[in-house]
Amino acid sequence: MSxxxxxxxxNFVKQTSMLAGGLMAAPLLSRANFxxxxxxxxxVALIGCGGxxxxxxxxxxxxxxxxxxxxxxxxxxxxxxxxxxxxTADDISDWSGGSGNIKDKIDVPEERKFVGFDAYQKAIAxxxxxxxxxxxxxxxIHFAEAVKQNKHIFMEKPVATTPEGIRSVLENAQIAxxxxxxxxxxxxxxxxxxxxxxxxxxxxxxxxxxxxxxxNNDGVWVKMRQPGQTEMEYQMRNWYYFVWLCGDHIxxxxxxxxxxxxxxxxxxxxxxxxxxxxQVRKGKEYGEIFDHHYVEFxxxxxxxxxxxxxxxPGTMSKVDELLVGTKGKIQCGAANIVDAKGKVLxxxxxxxxxxxxxxxxxxxxxxxxxxEYKFANADYGAESTMTAILGRMATxxxxxxxxxxxxxxxxxLHPDTYTWDTVPKTLPKEDGYYAIATPGITKYV
Numbered sequence: 001m002s003x004x005x006x007x008x009x010x011n012f013v014k015q016t017s018m019l020a021g022g023l024m025a026a027p028l029l030s031r032a033n034f035x036x037x038x039x040x041x042x043x044v045a046l047i048g049c050g051g052x053x054x055x056x057x058x059x060x061x062x063x064x065x066x067x068x069x070x071x072x073x074x075x076x077x078x079x080x081x082x083x084x085x086x087x088t089a090d091d092i093s094d095w096s097g098g099s100g101n102i103k104d105k106i107d108v109p110e111e112r113k114f115v116g117f118d119a120y121q122k123a124i125a126x127x128x129x130x131x132x133x134x135x136x137x138x139x140x141i142h143f144a145e146a147v148k149q150n151k152h153i154f155m156e157k158p159v160a161t162t163p164e165g166i167r168s169v170l171e172n173a174q175i176a177x178x179x180x181x182x183x184x185x186x187x188x189x190x191x192x193x194x195x196x197x198x199x200x201x202x203x204x205x206x207x208x209x210x211x212x213x214x215x216n217n218d219g220v221w222v223k224m225r226q227p228g229q230t231e232m233e234y235q236m237r238n239w240y241y242f243v244w245l246c247g248d249h250i251x252x253x254x255x256x257x258x259x260x261x262x263x264x265x266x267x268x269x270x271x272x273x274x275x276x277x278x279q280v281r282k283g284k285e286y287g288e289i290f291d292h293h294y295v296e297f298x299x300x301x302x303x304x305x306x307x308x309x310x311x312x313p314g315t316m317s318k319v320d321e322l323l324v325g326t327k328g329k330i331q332c333g334a335a336n337i338v339d340a341k342g343k344v345l346x347x348x349x350x351x352x353x354x355x356x357x358x359x360x361x362x363x364x365x366x367x368x369x370x371x372e373y374k375f376a377n378a379d380y381g382a383e384s385t386m387t388a389i390l391g392r393m394a395t396x397x398x399x400x401x402x403x404x405x406x407x408x409x410x411x412x413l414h415p416d417t418y419t420w421d422t423v424p425k426t427l428p429k430e431d432g433y434y435a436i437a438t439p440g441i442t443k444y445v
Contacts, residue, residue, distance in 0.1 A: 049072055129152045136161055137414065157259070214320050215308075396439065401445060
């Protein structure tokens, strides 16, 4: 790690510590504190019962520990019911590789199925470990509550959609550390064998001078507006296309690639500039997000990450990362390291590749079962999320945006209250279209 990037990381950690302001260190939790009840069962609550939440619950149950799902919570009853049906099927099939029968680990009677905006509080209270997999706009609220209730946590990426949310996560990350609460964030490359091996050998390429990252594909699902829906329900159902809920696809998807570069660089960018817009996906159903972003992230040591993500059908698909150093390159997708002339210096044996989605749960629950405090992922989860938000601020505004200013911005995108009748702050115009950020006009700092 260069001195500049060490300083960048130290400053980030220093800022997070200051946010926690004078917290007294709590003792390591005893084994009695880890599990509710007299048995050694690790009780789990699922907060957010969509596809990713269902998959994460499967992976938790497929770990080798004595784990039971005891509570479920979602804003929508149909989402909860669908997840419960999937989890109690005779043979589950998880999109990330898990399979088997976990019915005997699902102990969620009707009285422990909670629906609505406050459902998370009730479910969290019943568990030792919580899985936070709602749309990311709610992550800071749910993370704060889980820390307050002294729970171990698995939370999906990204961890926020605005700088205010990042500041909240950072503050509560410090409290979680004081309480010795294990926190794993679903940036699964950190748990993938090939990436871990490449990281351990990154000095083979010398000083990292530049990097490239891609998440280009056709895009994801769309939920069309249905008769009788309030604006709040519509936005919640079609959450991917609203910034307060998703943060745009640079935040929700491309964070994976951005996070890899931050990880290998050992720090976050100090500024960014870029371009983006809506070239193809212009319909009302696509809400207010862009369909492409290109960002130039500048790190403290002068190195640059060229980052691109695109949701346009029929275009080149590529999800990968490349790091260029003074002595060679790390090609993450190919799982190898080459010298300046392309000669392979190291090749990971892909036959040894693991399922990182499962590994992150295996390692988390193994630590909890042993009464160990091993995982504090929230800081780097927040750092990489803020990097993606910085990129979005750059593409939306068309300006050079500095990290230190961006992290202190108040965007005020979230509703003041959460009910089905609440009117979101982002509303469609008379023609049904939503206002879109305009580079050169939209401002943040």
